[in-house]
Amino acid sequence: MRMSIATVSLSGSLVEKLHACAAAGFDGVEIFEPDLIASDHSPEEISHLARRLGLSLDLYQPLRDLEGVDEATFTDNLRRAAATFATAQRLGIDTVLVCSNVATATVDSDEVSADQLRRIGDVAAGYGIRIAFEALAWGRFVDDYRRAWRIVQLADHPNVGVCLDSFHVLSRGHDPSAIEDIDGRKIFYLQLADAPALTMDVLSWSRHHRLFPGEGAFDLSAFVRHTLAAGYTGPLSLEVFNDTFRQTDPGHTAVHALRSLLWLADHVAHARSTNGLAHARSTNGLAHARSTNRPAHGLTEAKPPTGFDFVEIKAEDTSEVEVMLGQLGFTPRGRHRSKPVSLWSAGQARVVLNEQQARDQVPHVAAVGLQVPDAGATTSRAAELMAPVAYRRTYATEQPLGAAVAPDGTAFFWTSSGTAEPAWAAEFDGGIDQVTTPIRAIDHINLSQPWQTAEDAVLFLKSVFGLSADAPAEVPGPSGLVRSQVMRNADSSVRLPLNVAPHILDGADLPQHVAFACTDVVALARAAAAGGLPFLRVPDNYYDYLSGRFGLDDAVVAELRELNLLYDRAATGSFVHFYTRTVGTVFFEFVQRIDGYDGYGTDNAPVRLAAQRGGVGTVLT
Template sequence: MLTSIATVSISGALTEKLHACAAAGFDGVEIFEPDVIASDHSPEEIRALAQRLGLSLDLYQPLRDIEGVDEQTFAENLRRAEATFRTASRLGIGTILVCSNVATATVDSDEVSADQLRRLGDLAATYDIRVAFEALAWGRFIDDYRRSWTIVERANHPKVGLCLDSFHVLSRGHDPAAIRDIPGDKIFYLQLADAPALTMDVLSWSRHHRLFPGEGSFDLAGFVDHVLATGFDGPLSLEVFNDTFRQTDPDRTAVHALRSLVWLQDKVAALQPELARGRLHAVAEAKPPNGFDFVELKAEDTSDIEILLEQLGFTPSGRHRTKPVTLWVAGDARVVLNEQQARDLRPHVSAIGFSVPDAAATSHRAADLMAPIAYRRTYADEQELSGVVAPDGTEMYWVTATGGQPPGWIAEFHNGMPAAASPVRGIDHVNLLQPWQTADEAVLFLTSVFGLSADAPAEVPGPTGLVRSQVMRTADGSIRLPLNVAPHVLDGSSVPQHIAFACRDVVALARAARARGLDFLPVPDNYYDYVAGRFGVDADTVAELREFNLLYDRSPEGEFVHFYTRTVGSVFFEFVERRGHYDGYGTDNAPIRLAAQRQRQTERVRSRVAGPSRRVPSGANLEP
């Protein structure tokens, strides 16, 4: 199906928006009236630019508070509408959006609204323009698409039809099934937006918190399925009011937006394959990853990470034969340390590798979804890894799972030591810090490209504010990627990334690591008093937890014991033992960890910059 997007959904001047939408691959756009008013291009110039870019101009919007008024007011509304029709004609746009009235001086009468829409249709016909009537979720009296359809039926005018907007239907909890009873040729336009599940007034929810399909909680695939069942053959158009998208790069946002429509079409096609054949964009099928292959840390100097890994019992498994890259292993966990093209970089998570059932299928799916390709130089005798760049800049690669056998790329590392026995089983999860402007995009990216699902977001209190966390995962938990959005703070501190490793016996690992000199992240004594009181843990167990700076959590399904290392650069390690069927992350312990990390950062700065008796400058960078 054709794709379109409202210019209100992305940032920039109107001409910038048109260029971005065309470059992304959209077929058309909805023109938002304020964009035209603020433009220094005439309607004719805008129309010509769209034609050169290959974009159709599908809708002009909005006309507000037109119907359901007294006759004197309606006469003025017709004058206002005619001015809008003239502008739309100059733009070459054949459909105008008319919103249901939200004003207080409104008549609650289907007959009045229908009669006025009929007369508006007569005026629109003189300009060969259609009127698409939309029930706003906060309309004064008309806030349900079923009532707006009743009024359109009463108007009985060939130039008057419906605009259906998923937000206005689903945010009010209206059942979209009755859409199937509407003739498809009377649905003049379709607008789509997702949204998170929030408890707030619907107007603020709509104006600030809409999302692209796949990022929220709405069943958009089911909604579109109902619409297509009517025979509707117009474009799938996005109208997303969101404070973030209106501040970010329009080229990137446009690609992000089109990816969401491609993903949505694929979901709808799965519901109705026969109906969708030839109408919807199909995406190559690929099963989700079934495990982590590796995690890569990059820095100009990785020696501090090597010390940590050695203290934790990892084995150095060799240096790459052509690159300044080393491999460390423990159990099935593989950590790659990369010093290539890393000048001035401090240690950070730069790449993640997945094991997938079919690498070629994942590559085809990523290409269909316009995922940016990750490029790495590979020589002829080296295994080529397919990869993409996630919205936060992390590179994500994949190889076909080999039935328990090590992947082929490991043979490229030489002069390693035999792997020692270790309580570490593998990588449990990788926690990635997200810039505020890419967090929603990352959810869609991981959902669409890799088939991960999103857990409900949580907010974790920290010493500098709330950290918003949302876990992306496979159903079986073989892949877990918590995405953290940290608050902005003025002192330069930040929430670091971390890699969590699953262990068979985390206490034994902690004991051995301490013997090798590991510097644990310290846990305050008050925490252990809290654990003893909350969970009723016996004194010997509490003493053991305290001795090794271990943290503890319990659920009805099992127990969780874990510890943290110090932070190096912008990354630290966590080692976890899941007992029974515990499936969480020790979320209640996160504030303890954040406070301890903050304290360590402050102490380092004081000793390095200010001295023990001086205050830390307010603008000091508190990273270690």
């Protein structure tokens, strides 16, 4: 099945968008009418450019507010439609999208709408054009794809069919299963968009908050399966209105977009259906996808990671981090035999400190290591999803690692799981034996995200590594709300919270942090304090609030206050944790989950954010 994208989904000029789509590996595009109108190239020139780039032009859109009107208005609408069909013909496009009437509809009648679509179909046929009628979620009278299909049936014209758009169906909560009742030959076009679960008017939701498949809350896999089961054989096409994507580099966004379609097609192909025939028809439709940049037979199956392997902190000088790790009970395991890199460990938690090619860089989270069931399969899948390869200088005697770069620039490495100590750890010499510590493993790694890559990061982690996304949450901070979304594997041994700062800050005040799971966080805090660790200071007001909120014993509150520990409790258990001060742009957190607690102490985040900003310990004047 071919893959297409609407030019409205990308930034730049029409020519720039076509080049970006071709470079990413799309088969075709939908031409958004305003993009053509604003272009200084003729329809013929655009058509020739598309052919030269290997792109088909699949749809011209949108033709608005035609049906459901009085006869005098409709006469003028026919003239307008004919002009649009002439333009589409010059582009070499044979399908035009006709939206259900929003602005000028005055006649709420299926028979009238059908008659007018039939007459529009007659005009379209004269230009060799088909019209795909789409029920807009905010259409004045026609806002349901099932009604649009009834009207198309009544029109009974070979050049009149329907366009199905996942946003218009799913945003209204309509059941997509009835798509299978539509004659697949009359589904002229399929448009796909995901979206977050929001409570707002559908027009604003549609115009500003659509996402690429895999980034939102819609079940697009089921939607596509129903459409393919009906017999649809046209392209899978993306139509995503989103303020972020219209401001970012079109080349990057096009790759991001195609990755989402590859993930969706793969998800559909592997989905199990209760109807064996419908499943066979749907997967057969997807099996014929072809592109020079895409795998011919679907993506390589790669199972999700089984745990963290390591976290890498990179800086020109990592000595300050070394001191902190020593105060926390980490063991220095040695220096790498060929690189200015050291390894520190505690329990199953491994921290790599990297000073290679780090001139003028302050300490920051540069890479995350994962353990996966089959490193080779994950490497193949990452390549098929066009994930950029992370550079790592490796010599013949050193362990090769799978490597990719996430949209925010963080490198991800992976090795096959199965051993307590990874093979690459043997490349470090001169260390000492690991000492006993309450630290057990890496609990989660919190990666701050620039606003323009947040959705891309969700898709990257979901598609390449098979992580699932929790529902987003918003945390109040000193500079505005911080949006957080956790990516995790099934048993939560890998947790990657993605935090997005308010746009105006561009992530500048959101340091990244690594959280370590402990068996006794109070004992660890006492030992670290005795070793001189400077904790992030928690204000006294927090402990007064804590005592009242949870009814804790005075002695418990006093101990928490003494050690700058924070506390949370939920129905599933309780949570005790503390933070170090920030070094460069990274800090550490140590957590103890008690009786199945599964959260992150979210209510404590504003306290932490304010303390990191410097609001604790200042002098009133």
